[in-house]
Amino acid sequence: METAADLALQRVTLCDELHEKIAAYKNIYKENNKTCTENEQLRSRHHELDSPLQRIKRQLLKKLRDDRVKITASDRRALSIWRTLVTICATVTLLPFTIFAAYKSLQRRRLKYRLKEKVVLITGASSGLGEALAHAFYRAGCRVVLAARREDELRRVKNMLLTTHSTDVTHPPVVLPLDLSDLNVLPGKVAKVLEIFGHIDILINNGGISYRGNILTTSIDVDIKLMLINYFGQVALTKAVLPSMIDRQSGHIVSVSSVQGKIAIPYRSAYTASKHAVQAFSDTLRAEVAAHNINVTLVSPGYIHTKLSVNALTGNGEAYGVMDSATENGSPVEKVAEEILYAVATEKKELTTCSFVAHIAVLLRTLYPELFFWLMKKRAHQH
Numbered sequence: 020m021e022t023a024a025d026l027a028l029q030r031v032t033l034c035d036e037l038h039e040k041i042a043a044y045k046n047i048y049k050e051n052n053k054t055c056t057e058n059e060q061l062r063s064r065h066h067e068l069d070s071p072l073q074r075i076k077r078q079l080l081k082k083l084r085d086d087r088v089k090i091t092a093s094d095r096r097a098l099s100i101w102r103t104l105v106t107i108c109a110t111v112t113l114l115p116f117t118i119f120a121a122y123k124s125l126q127r128r129r130l131k132y133r134l135k136e137k138v139v140l141i142t143g144a145s146s147g148l149g150e151a152l153a154h155a156f157y158r159a160g161c162r163v164v165l166a167a168r169r170e171d172e173l174r175r176v177k178n179m180l181l182t183t184h185s186t187d188v189t190h191p192p193v194v195l196p197l198d199l200s201d202l203n204v205l206p207g208k209v210a211k212v213l214e215i216f217g218h219i220d221i222l223i224n225n226g227g228i229s230y231r232g233n234i235l236t237t238s239i240d241v242d243i244k245l246m247l248i249n250y251f252g253q254v255a256l257t258k259a260v261l262p263s264m265i266d267r268q269s270g271h272i273v274s275v276s277s278v279q280g281k282i283a284i285p286y287r288s289a290y291t292a293s294k295h296a297v298q299a300f301s302d303t304l305r306a307e308v309a310a311h312n313i314n315v316t317l318v319s320p321g322y323i324h325t326k327l328s329v330n331a332l333t334g335n336g337e338a339y340g341v342m343d344s345a346t347e348n349g350s351p352v353e354k355v356a357e358e359i360l361y362a363v364a365t366e367k368k369e370l371t372t373c374s375f376v377a378h379i380a381v382l383l384r385t386l387y388p389e390l391f392f393w394l395m396k397k398r399a400h401q402h
C-alpha cells in the first residue's frame with residue numbers, strides 16, 4: 020500500500036519530469052520556429068503529462084485527509100479511555116471520603132440538636148472567641164447567657180444574635196455584666212441566672228486576658244491580676260455553679276486554657292502560669308465530679324485571630340495595644356468555636372486545637388525537655 024510519502028515522492032518526480040519536458044519543448048519551439056500545429060501538439064503533450072500529476076495530487080490529498088481522520092479517531096478513542104479511567108479512579112478514591120464527610124456532617128447536625136434548649140453561660144462573650152461561641156451555641160438552639168465587663172458590647176452581641184439567626188431559636192440571649200476579678204460578686208451573678216432559668220447546663224469559662232513582659236520588670240500587681248481574671252475568676256464561677264449541677268446530677272464545665280497551659284514560652288510568664296493553673300484545676304475537677312455525671316472539657320487553643328494581644332497587659336499594667344503577627348495569622352475564631360461546640364456535644368475531655376509546630380513543641384516538652392529548654396533559651400535571646 021502506498022503511503023503519503025510515496026505519493027509525494029511520485030509527485031515530485033513527475034513534476035520534475037514535466038518541467039524538464041516542457042522546457043525541452045519550449046527550446047525546440049523557439050529554436051526551430053515551429054508551426055501552430057506543432058505548438059498545439061506541445062500543449063496536448065503538456066495536458067497528457069499534467070493529468071497523471073493531478074490524479075496523484077488528488078490521491079495524495081485524499082490520503083492525507085484519511086490519515087488525519089484516522090489519527091483523530093484513534094486519538095479520540097484513547098482520550099475517552101483515559102477519561103473513563105480517571106473518572107473511575109477519582110470515584111473510587113473520593114467516594115469513601117465523600118461518604119465519610121456526609122456522615123460526619125449528619126452526625127454534627129444530630130449532635131447539635133442534642134444541645135437544643137441547654138442553658139449555656141459564656142464568659143468573655145463581648146468579643147473574640149466568646150462572641151463566636153455565643154453564635155455557635157445560640158445557632159444550635161441553646162439559651163445563652165452572655166457575660167463580660169462591657170455591657171454595651173454584650174448588648175451588641177445580643178442584637179447580632181437576634182438579627183443574624185432568625186431560625187427557630189426562641190430564647191432571647193441574657194446579658195450578664197460581671198468582672199471575673201471581682202470574686203465575691205460571682206456567686207450572686209450565678210444566682211441571677213439560676214433565678215431566670217432554674218439551672219445551668221453548660222458553663223464556658225472563656226473570659227481572660229494575655230500579657231507581654233519580662234519577669235524582672237513586671238509589677239507583681241500584673242501577675243496577681245492575670246491570676247485573678249484567668250484562674251481565680253474561673254475557679255470562683257465554677258464553685259458557684261457546681262452545687263446546682265450536683266443537685267441535678269448533670270452538667271458540663273468547659274475551660275478555655277491555651278497551648279501555653281501545656282508549654283511555657285518566654286515573656287508570657289503571668290499568662291502561661293495562669294493557663295497552667297487552669298489546666299491543673301480542670302484535670303482535678305474532671306476526676307472529682309465524674310461521679311456526679313458532670314463533664315469537664317479542657318480547651319487548649321493555639322493562636323486565634325482575636326484582639327487578645329491588643330488587650331494584653333504589659334509589665335506596668337498598661338494595654339499592649341499591638342496586634343502581633345502570630346495572633347493576626349491565627350485560626351479563624353468561628354472555626355475554633357465550632358470545634359469547641361462539637362467537643363461539648365461529644366463530651367470530649369480535652370480539645371487541643373493548634374498548629375503542627377505547637378503540637379511538636381508540646382511533645383518535645385514531655386519527651387525531650389532539654390531540647391525544649393534550649394529552644395526556649397534561643398527564643399528568649401532573639402527577643
Ligand SMILES: NC(=O)c1ccc[n+]([C@@H]2O[C@H](COP(=O)([O-])OP(=O)(O)OC[C@H]3O[C@@H](n4cnc5c(N)ncnc54)[C@H](OP(=O)(O)O)[C@@H]3O)[C@@H](O)[C@H]2O)c1
Nearest residue numbers: 143145146147148167168169198199226227322323325327
Ligand atoms: N486569641 C488567641 O490566640 C488565644 C489562644 C489561646 C487561648 N485563648 C483564650 O481565649 C479566651 C478568649 O480570648 P480572645 O482571644 O477571645 O480575646 P479577646 O477578644 O480579648 O476576649 C477576651 C474576653 O474576655 C473578657 N474579659 C477580659 N477581662 C475580663 C474580666 N476581668 N472580667 C470579665 N471578662 C473579662 C473580655 O470582655 P470585657 O473586656 O468586656 O470584659 C472579652 O470578652 C481567653 O481565655 C484566652 O486566653 C486565646
